[in-house]
Amino acid sequence: MSSTLLEVTRASHEEIERLERLIVKDMQNEPASSKDRLFQSHRVRDMIDTITTTTEKLIDIYEDKDNARKDEIAALGGQTATGTNVFSAFYDRLKEIREYHRKHPAARVVDANEEYEELLKEEPRIEFRGEEAFGRYLDLHELYNEYINSKFGEPIEYSAYLDVFSEPHKIPRKSKLTRQYREYLKNLLEYLIYFFERTEPLQDLDRIFSKLSTDFEERWSNGMVEGWENDNGENGNVPTQHAVIDLDYYSTVEELMEVGPEMLKEALGALGLKTGGTVQQRAERLFLTKHTPIEQLDRKHFAKGSHRPEQNGAPVAPKEADNSKEIALLEAKLRKMCELLHEENVEKKQALTYEEMEAEREEEEVQADTESDDDEQQIYNPLKLPMGWDGKPIPYWLYKLHGLGQEFKCEICGNHSYWGRRAFERHFKEWRHQHGMRCLGIPNTKNFNEITSIKEAKILWERIQERQGLNKWRPDLEEEYEDKEGNIYNKKTYTDLQRQGLI
Numbered sequence: 001m002s003s004t005l006l007e008v009t010r011a012s013h014e015e016i017e018r019l020e021r022l023i024v025k026d027m028q029n030e031p032a033s034s035k036d037r038l039f040q041s042h043r044v045r046d047m048i049d050t051i052t053t054t055t056e057k058l059i060d061i062y063e064d065k066d067n068a069r070k071d072e073i074a075a076l077g078g079q080t081a082t083g084t085n086v087f088s089a090f091y092d093r094l095k096e097i098r099e100y101h102r103k104h105p106a107a108r109v110v111d112a113n114e115e116y117e118e119l120l121k122e123e124p125r126i127e128f129r130g131e132e133a134f135g136r137y138l139d140l141h142e143l144y145n146e147y148i149n150s151k152f153g154e155p156i157e158y159s160a161y162l163d164v165f166s167e168p169h170k171i172p173r174k175s176k177l178t179r180q181y182r183e184y185l186k187n188l189l190e191y192l193i194y195f196f197e198r199t200e201p202l203q204d205l206d207r208i209f210s211k212l213s214t215d216f217e218e219r220w221s222n223g224m225v226e227g228w229e230n231d232n233g234e235n236g237n238v239p240t241q242h243a244v245i246d247l248d249y250y251s252t253v254e255e256l257m258e259v260g261p262e263m264l265k266e267a268l269g270a271l272g273l274k275t276g277g278t279v280q281q282r283a284e285r286l287f288l289t290k291h292t293p294i295e296q297l298d299r300k301h302f303a304k305g306s307h308r309p310e311q312n313g314a315p316v317a318p319k320e321a322d323n324s325k326e327i328a329l330l331e332a333k334l335r336k337m338c339e340l341l342h343e344e345n346v347e348k349k350q351a352l353t354y355e356e357m358e359a360e361r362e363e364e365e366v367q368a369d370t371e372s373d374d375d376e377q378q379i380y381n382p383l384k385l386p387m388g389w390d391g392k393p394i395p396y397w398l399y400k401l402h403g404l405g406q407e408f409k410c411e412i413c414g415n416h417s418y419w420g421r422r423a424f425e426r427h428f429k430e431w432r433h434q435h436g437m438r439c440l441g442i443p444n445t446k447n448f449n450e451i452t453s454i455k456e457a458k459i460l461w462e463r464i465q466e467r468q469g470l471n472k473w474r475p476d477l478e479e480e481y482e483d484k485e486g487n488i489y490n491k492k493t494y495t496d497l498q499r500q501g502l503i
Helices: 005-028 034-063 068-076 086-103 112-121 141-148 158-164 179-199 205-221 253-257 261-271 279-291 318-340 354-374 396-401 421-429 431-440 454-470 491-499
Strands: 407-410 416-419 480-482 488-490
Touching: 005 034, 005 068, 005 112, 034 112, 068 086, 141 158, 141 179, 179 205, 179 318, 205 318, 253 279, 261 279, 407 421, 416 421, 421 431, 431 454, 480 491, 488 491
Parallel strands: none
Antiparallel strands: 407 416, 480 488
8 A cells, every 4th residue: 555655655754763763773773793793784874775775765755856745745635636525535445445356355464563674683694704714804805905015015924914915104105105115005095995894894984084185185285195295395206306307417428427327317218208228328318418408309319108398307197196195095994994903803823823823713702502502402413424614414325425334444543443445545645654664764756646654655665675675776787988909898707807818
């Protein structure tokens, strides 16, 4: 019966009020663990999103751009094209209701409270990686690999990267004005935002970033952005004294070559000219700008995609300034996200002490026990089948297929039992068998596969040693000697003939 516009309006208001009560009821419950707190936050976030969507629909109805609401109200009052007839409108509406119930005789009133109460028991699906430990740690391995393989990064350990990734102001400004660094910043910020939305769904990031952008614009205009301060006045312009060479001090190309290839390359890059070639070619290209305005230089001297500066020796780069401002804003957002994500999210499991790891493991075990006690039931397993990944016995056909009823004992492993052919074949490469072979002083090679007896292993090792002994170097028989006449003898024969005085 919610076909009319007024009924849709009433039902939408009712849904909003019911969701608001559910949010209050859910927030009054104290979560037992961090996992429950995360589920609660996502439930509330979903209900808030539903309220927002429903409110937007109500706004469209109340704006009444097509006058549908106005016409419906007028129709309820009996206003028609011929005049006002209240009784006619009443009986038409009554006829419509009776017709509806005649077509749907089994229609009943549904208690919506029961349906909405189920929302409080729902466990939203939240995607976390294994390293993130359900929102307790950041997984920055991909970004760490990108950092150490970049020109602006340095080869450091992952634990050290966790300390420096939130300090972009320590990176030289020259390295920041690259596409690689900008893409790295965007990827890092995108991951931190995605992680924050999963762990803190009730926070309003748009409002936080809006306030941050306003504050950033003010500090940028005053030249007070950390890591982008400029002695020449305005943020974003790279100081030219490090990049542009004063050509008034040089009278020849040979004198300019003494500056070095790197300085020449930086000066050419700052002017938008090509930076390749030998030292002499770079010096000649740069020396052209001493007597010729850079606007009048041949286009072949400029790098692809570069723009011509307005003055010689003083590059004007509005695009570069915009890029600098964009990168500085990304860095400001990165620092803000690192403030919101506390240190416990940045810690790595390897950085925890043994006591902290034990405490976490005990907490997880206690939580798992409490969850399993609720729906724990006795498992019927008369055949003593092994348990599967779901905690239930595996099917009997699978048990027979893998031959898990066959027992294989290995004397080298200390008479340890292996069930199934697959486990038996795999154990020859595992630590237990390797340790047993090391104790016997025998290398664990493919020759000893399928051998489980200590006696057989020793016999085979002796045979291998004997076989290897036949191939050893024997100088008496294989070392060759030559007499004055060119005859070849082995060492033993040559020595005997020499003693006899025949040679």
